[in-house]
Amino acid sequence: MSGTGNIVTRLPFPTAARRELGDEQLRRNLRKATHTIRDKRLRVVGEVPDWEPLRFAGAAIKDDVLARLPFLLEQFEAAATAAGATVHWARDAEEACAVVADLVRATGTAEVVKVKSMATQEIGLNEALAAVGINAVETDLAELIVQLADDTPSHILVPAIHYNRTQIRDIFARRMPGVDVDALTDDPPALAEAARRHLRARFLSTKVGISGANFAIADSGTLAVVESEGNGRMCLTLPETLISVVGIEKLLPTFRDLEVFLQLLPRSSTGERMNPYTSLWTGVTPGDGPQTVHIVLVDNGRTDTLADPVGRQALRCIRCSACLNVCPVYERVGGHAYGSVYPGPIGAILSPQMSGEGANRTLPYASTLCGACFDACPVRIDIPQVLVHLRQSGVDAARGRPSAERTAMRTMSFVMRDRRRYAAALRAARRGAAPLRMVAGRRGAIRHLPWPLSAWTSSRDAPLPAKQTFREWWTREHSS
Amino acid sequence: MRIALFVTCVNDLMFPDTGKAVVTVLERLGHEVEFPLDQTCCGQMHANSGYREEALPLVANFVKTFSEYDAIVAPSASCVAMVRESYPRLAPSAELSSVAGRTYELSEFLVDELGVTDVGARFPHTVTYHPTCHGLRMLRLGDRPRRLLEAVEGLTLTPLEGAEECCGFGGTFALKNPGVSGAMLADKCTAIRTTGAEFLAAADNSCLTHIGGGLSRGDAPVTPIHYAQILAAQ
Ligand code: SF4
Numbered sequence: 001m002s003g004t005g006n007i008v009t010r011l012p013f014p015t016a017a018r019r020e021l022g023d024e025q026l027r028r029n030l031r032k033a034t035h036t037i038r039d040k041r042l043r044v045v046g047e048v049p050d051w052e053p054l055r056f057a058g059a060a061i062k063d064d065v066l067a068r069l070p071f072l073l074e075q076f077e078a079a080a081t082a083a084g085a086t087v088h089w090a091r092d093a094e095e096a097c098a099v100v101a102d103l104v105r106a107t108g109t110a111e112v113v114k115v116k117s118m119a120t121q122e123i124g125l126n127e128a129l130a131a132v133g134i135n136a137v138e139t140d141l142a143e144l145i146v147q148l149a150d151d152t153p154s155h156i157l158v159p160a161i162h163y164n165r166t167q168i169r170d171i172f173a174r175r176m177p178g179v180d181v182d183a184l185t186d187d188p189p190a191l192a193e194a195a196r197r198h199l200r201a202r203f204l205s206t207k208v209g210i211s212g213a214n215f216a217i218a219d220s221g222t223l224a225v226v227e228s229e230g231n232g233r234m235c236l237t238l239p240e241t242l243i244s245v246v247g248i249e250k251l252l253p254t255f256r257d258l259e260v261f262l263q264l265l266p267r268s269s270t271g272e273r274m275n276p277y278t279s280l281w282t283g284v285t286p287g288d289g290p291q292t293v294h295i296v297l298v299d300n301g302r303t304d305t306l307a308d309p310v311g312r313q314a315l316r317c318i319r320c321s322a323c324l325n326v327c328p329v330y331e332r333v334g335g336h337a338y339g340s341v342y343p344g345p346i347g348a349i350l351s352p353q354m355s356g357e358g359a360n361r362t363l364p365y366a367s368t369l370c371g372a373c374f375d376a377c378p379v380r381i382d383i384p385q386v387l388v389h390l391r392q393s394g395v396d397a398a399r400g401r402p403s404a405e406r407t408a409m410r411t412m413s414f415v416m417r418d419r420r421r422y423a424a425a426l427r428a429a430r431r432g433a434a435p436l437r438m439v440a441g442r443r444g445a446i447r448h449l450p451w452p453l454s455a456w457t458s459s460r461d462a463p464l465p466a467k468q469t470f471r472e473w474w475t476r477e478h479s480s
Numbered sequence: 481m482r483i484a485l486f487v488t489c490v491n492d493l494m495f496p497d498t499g500k501a502v503v504t505v506l507e508r509l510g511h512e513v514e515f516p517l518d519q520t521c522c523g524q525m526h527a528n529s530g531y532r533e534e535a536l537p538l539v540a541n542f543v544k545t546f547s548e549y550d551a552i553v554a555p556s557a558s559c560v561a562m563v564r565e566s567y568p569r570l571a572p573s574a575e576l577s578s579v580a581g582r583t584y585e586l587s588e589f590l591v592d593e594l595g596v597t598d599v600g601a602r603f604p605h606t607v608t609y610h611p612t613c614h615g616l617r618m619l620r621l622g623d624r625p626r627r628l629l630e631a632v633e634g635l636t637l638t639p640l641e642g643a644e645e646c647c648g649f650g651g652t653f654a655l656k657n658p659g660v661s662g663a664m665l666a667d668k669c670t671a672i673r674t675t676g677a678e679f680l681a682a683a684d685n686s687c688l689t690h691i692g693g694g695l696s697r698g699d700a701p702v703t704p705i706h707y708a709q710i711l712a713a714q
Binding site for chain 1: 487489491492493494495496497499500515517518519520521523525526527528529530531532533534535537538540541566569613614616617618644645646648649650651652653654655656657658659660661662663664665666689690692693694696697
């Protein structure tokens with residue numbers, strides 16, 4: 001069953017990218033932010049002597065999870081249930097939202113506090129709750145900024161990465177209820193303090209908390225959230241009811257496996273040696289923390305992704321966002337160009353797989369295959385390999401339909417598989433270019449070419465074929 | 481040892497001097513180079529754009545053409561990466577893997593197989609080096625090209641800021657996403673201009689064409705050059 005919700009792109013990537021490229025401020029903000037995290041990450045990764053073995057271990061544990069997912073899910077359900085939690089299953093975004101909305105309604109509350117969670121972003125939970133009259137308050141600072149701005153997140157870890165602090169100050173001044181506008185500066189501590197005041201009242205009065213989970217441990221039924229601010233911990237412990245929305249690939253077989261990921265994740269994501277807050281909870285503890293705990297396990301296209309032997313490695317992803325921070329394409333266009341809650345390199349392979357054939361077709365082409373993402377990925381997802389694989393499936397699926405590109409590729413393949421045809425084509429190209437030499441600028445470069453090569457000359461000159469091909473030279477040299 | 485030159489289609493048509501440079505360098509080191517005329521294209525553009533079916537005949541032609549050689553040397557990191565990394569995935573077979581294992585990028589062949597870093601070249605100019613993505617991350621060329629360049633008499637190598645960042649070429653990416661590609665190129669050109677070098681060297685003429693196109697658009701006095709041509713200079 002294909003996934004639904006906020007993973008389906010509305011605009012083709014090149015169109016959306018063009019729109020974002022026009023925003024100079026955005027590009028400056030992104031460059032600064034991604035380079036800062038990138039450098040920090042490199043430093044702390046460099047401190048770990050066994051980083052490469054750790055990456056292999058992380059990949060192996062996740063591959064094991066994917067290989068026996070049904071068994072581990074049942075084990076998790078049994079353990080969580082035994083610990084007092086109620087486990088629900090959802091096939092897609094709509095089903096997941098409906099389950100959560102019903103659970104919240106049953107408590108009689110109209111407001112919930114939320115821990116930052118990709119799964120709830122993916123299923124569009126806030127919008128679904130709003131539709132039934134429930135107000136969901138984001139408590140993660142960056143997520144709160146995006147929510148107040150009526151915007152969508154543009155980065156997995158730093159949803160508001162596309163704003164600088166002056167812009168954030170303006171958003172708070174305009175949209176935060178009860179904020180002291182005159183006292184508010186764009187100093188990060190001042191901004192954090194304003195958010196803290198705004199949220200504290202919510203934490204203490206709200207009866208339902210909603211979270212995701214970074215890891216779900218199969219043998220104990222434990223969920224884990226790692227975070228930097230501590231807001232998550234408030235949401236996880238103060239409300240009476242806790243609802244956790246978890247993708248089915250988040251499993252780890254045993255508690256011991258956490259050891260590997262608690263090293264890989266913080267260093268890859270925030271460049272911290274250890275994340276400041278790690279919360280673990282297993283069902284209900286009488287008299288302490290939430291007394292009603294629900295876990296909603298979401299498929300939403302993951303089973304489909306699992307069915308593809310090459311593409312399934314995308315499900316190893318632990319959402320650290322290291323691949324976004326090193327991606328030169330993401331750095332230029334930001335997260336919104338990808339149209340899905342999963343932007344950047346991982347989004348380019350995950351979104352099309354989760355949403356199924358058809359949608360998101362342009363995303364696998366949103367990469368130069370430079371390979372920086374693969375090197376950065378803590379669980380060794382070979383993103384370039386999957387990109388090419390998805391391009392291939394797209395091309396194969398469209399075999400019946402005529403296209404200029406396919407005709408060109410076919411023709412070239414036909415010409416290039418035979419030495420005589422190939423040599424003749426080179427000769428023809430060389431001769432055909434001869435008149436162009438007259439109009440070429442100095443260095444023999446061409447400034448304007450007709451469509452479709454105008455895409456090239458829009459920002460760079462084009463070279464001309466040489467006066468003599470290499471094989472012509474070789475043949476002449478070696479003919480005597 | 482029978483050494484074959486795989487010149488690559490781009491070099492054959494656009495940059496024959498790069499192919500000639502490889503011949504010059506290897507002959508100067510006392511090796512004979514053969515150029516099997518049956519060679520055409522490695523199929524990289526087809527395969528990377530998703531046209532597997534169209535790439536396969538080119539893969540077959542490559543294997544047939546080069547199967548009898550001990551070493552296949554090419555002045556293109558991305559084409560060697562295609563042969564070594566992607567061929568075994570496209571069409572796994574023992575013959576294919578064996579040819580893939582005998583295909584070398586020039587610097588690998590010189591440094592690892594022949595054990596040479598000083599190839600007896602002279603090039604009295606300032607040069608900055610851009611390690612192209614496939615050379616950097618697929619072939620892991622490391623500092624091999626730099627070591628070769630540093631041994632060239634008279635050459636001054638200047639550091640390039642953000643050297644490891646992609647120039648935005650990416651084959652059909654430059655045509656499918658011209659805006660993003662252009663933005664990446666602009667940053668790369670700025671970094672190159674700031675070095676003040678006379679030449680920009682790299683191991684891939686396709687990337688050099690892209691960067692060179694951007695530099696010439698901005699009228700920067702930097703000449704793109706394949707590092708093999710520097711090694712051939714005397
Ligand atoms: S693909 Fe790898 S690098 Fe990217 S977010 Fe997922 S785990 Fe992190």
